[in-house]
Amino acid sequence: MGLFSEVTRKSPNSIFLAMLFGLGAGLCYTLIIPIISRAIESLSSGGNALNDTQQLLGVEVVNYNLAILFTIICGCILLLRSASQIMLTKVSIQLTKELRGRIYKDISKSSLIELENLGIAKVINVIISDVNAIVSGARAIPDLISNSVTIIGMLLFLFFINDEVFLLVLSALFIGIVIYQFMMFFANRYFLKSRMIFDELQESTRGFISGIKDIKLNAEKEKFFLENVLEDREQQILKSNTRAYYIAIASVSYGDLINFLVIGVTAFIFVNYHSINVADLFSIVMILLYIAGPITAVLNAIPEINLSRISYGRLTDIISKIPNENCVQDVKPLPAWNTIEFRNVEFQYDNIGSEQGFKVGPLSFSIKKGEITYLLGGNGSGKSTLSKLITLHYHANQGEILFGNTKVTEDTLVSCRQEICAIYTDYYLFDTFLFKDSVDENLVDEYLKRFKLEGKVKFENGKFSTVKLSDGQRKRLALVVSLIDDKQVYLFDEWAADQDPEFKRIFYEDILPLLKQRGKAVIVISHDQAYFKGFDNLIIMEDGNIKNYSSEGEALEIIHS
Known part of the structure; x- marks a missing residue:
């Protein structure tokens, strides 16, 4: 045209x-x-x-x-x-x-x-x-x-x-x-x-x-x-x-x-x-x-x-150059599910010239509701890529991802995404809740007090009075928004990295167990070894593959070895 x-x-x-x-x-x-x-x-x-x-x-x-x-x-x-x-x-x-x-x-x-x-x-x-x-x-x-x-x-x-x-x-x-x-x-x-x-x-x-x-x-x-x-x-x-x-x-x-x-x-x-x-x-x-x-x-x-x-x-x-994902945009409630299952999932970045793109997988593991899974790995290990596969931002080249019995396909991709909430390191904090339904202002105020933001931010008419805060405060406000969002899957990418010891403790010892108690599937990317406890599963990435996948007892030995 x-x-x-x-x-x-x-x-x-x-x-x-x-x-x-x-x-x-x-x-x-x-x-x-x-x-x-x-x-x-x-x-x-x-x-x-x-x-x-x-x-x-x-x-x-x-x-x-x-x-x-x-x-x-x-x-x-x-x-x-x-x-x-x-x-x-x-x-x-x-x-x-x-x-x-x-x-x-x-x-x-x-x-x-x-x-x-x-x-x-x-x-x-x-x-x-x-x-x-x-x-x-x-x-x-x-x-x-x-x-x-x-x-x-x-x-x-x-x-x-x-x-x-x-x-x-x-x-x-x-x-x-x-x-x-x-x-x-x-x-x-x-x-x-x-x-x-x-x-x-x-x-x-x-x-x-x-x-x-x-x-x-x-x-x-x-x-x-x-x-x-x-x-x-x-x-x-x-x-x-x-x-x-x-x-x-x-x-x-x-x-x-x-x-x-x-x-x-x-x-x-x-x-x-x-x-x-x-x-x-x-x-x-x-x-x-x-x-x-x-x-x-x-x-x-x-x-x-x-x-x-x-x-x-x-x-x-x-x-x-912005190709459509070619997926059905209609959102439909998913059938009840308890487990996200990865079956031989592979993902590879595009080649750059003669250099082959980085590849992740094949990966097979599961993430369950009511459990906390830690995702660890060094720089270039593939953990960030895996996190985007978990949140369905990246599409697997091979293999299957299932939410219970629902396979993630072009027909179900958007519906499956509605189950997920993620706070990445490069998150963007909106100054309003992007919901059609009204938000309980009392609940928002309660969370603001819990994270000691009540004197810095006000929530009125569906908007925050400001988002011009310190890095740690912005992340706490993003966490408030995610808790109000009330999704079934939560992924936190180095959330506690900018927090004071007080809020690190609240995050690891209060918020994560609270989400687990509510039956949420929780994935945490972290380097805070002092808080590597209380999780149910551990995924360690190395060179695009899972190095070890173990219970808490086995994981503690690997982490401190």
Whole structure:
């Protein structure tokens, strides 16, 4: 689907009317010069203009009928052009909402692994920058149509006056447009290059802000990142944009000059070889001066539409790289279950060049309700990948995952996910409960007091007063939300890492046993060896496989060995 098809798809009738009104405005513009020429001709002939003189609001108006016609046409231009712009502005606003909404839905239905591979910065750039550029290009279409019609109409009037001058102007415009497009081809290449680098800059900027604490502690790192990463990419964008705009400005300036070159050739050269009277020459010069504005407007609109096309290409490219999980979105209650069972489950990341992607599995184990399972392993062991397989964020390449007798398939995936709550290390804390049903404020207040957040956060009208808290406080607030969520499976990824000893104790000795008592299946990723007790099962990951799977007694020996 092309840019124009995208614009017309949502509101074809509105776009048609906007284009029709733009066409009407262009036709009205073409009548301005003939009317003025007729009025001047009437004045030069003497009697007719004087015989058509009337008073209007105390002002003497010569060529009264032509003046009224001129005023009506100007009014039509105002109404038609305004209506065209208003209608397209409305469609543009709707298009902005629709495009972003489509991306939001694609993201929500996408595979997490593909989204991670794509990069958050690229997606944000598309949502913010590219969508706006697409809409800006769409808004330029009515003016492009109106000005194009004006140019065509004026050229037809020029043909009526003098066909030889018409051929001269047409030839000059053709040559000018060919040269202009040739120049803009190179400008667009630089614009596209700049747009690609901007994605990298966005990611670098995000890394710079997120890693500012580390950078501030090392002057050499700070200097390197500023000069060799940020400054380097800024310089590449500056270089590409400068070249693009230099070429684009030169192209537009060249386009502006075409008319005046034709006027000069006509006034100083053409009259020496062709018979042309003064009145016709005057009309020709007026036409060429008049269409200078529309030609400039068209030439200015072309780069904007080209940038819009580039952004639309980026949009479609990003959307194509966010594949749908192709799973049934309808949520249905699962049959009663007590055990999550992994049967020979395998998962492998995509290969990077000639390097084979990291593989996890085959893994076979079970997680039961009313039990606490610890998931341990060093960096690169595969425990984070396994955790995302457990929470069904990653799809197994081989094997089966079952919730009781319900196999996780495309038909049941979304329903199975509704059983799970997870707090990962890179969690995001929303400032509101994302529930349709009302939340018991008394229960929320009780949990806030339990985690000593009552003086820092208030819960009112379904929202927290703030989420701008310390790392430990934010995690405690995330735990409050998860407890209110009341799911059947809980996964905690290093939850206690940022907590004071008091809250570590509460988490391990109070919260985990409470969830176990409530019959929840609990998975804990942790390095707090002091609290490696009270669990029912232990999974130790090493090189993508389970090193050992044991009871608590056996596990304690392994942990401390």
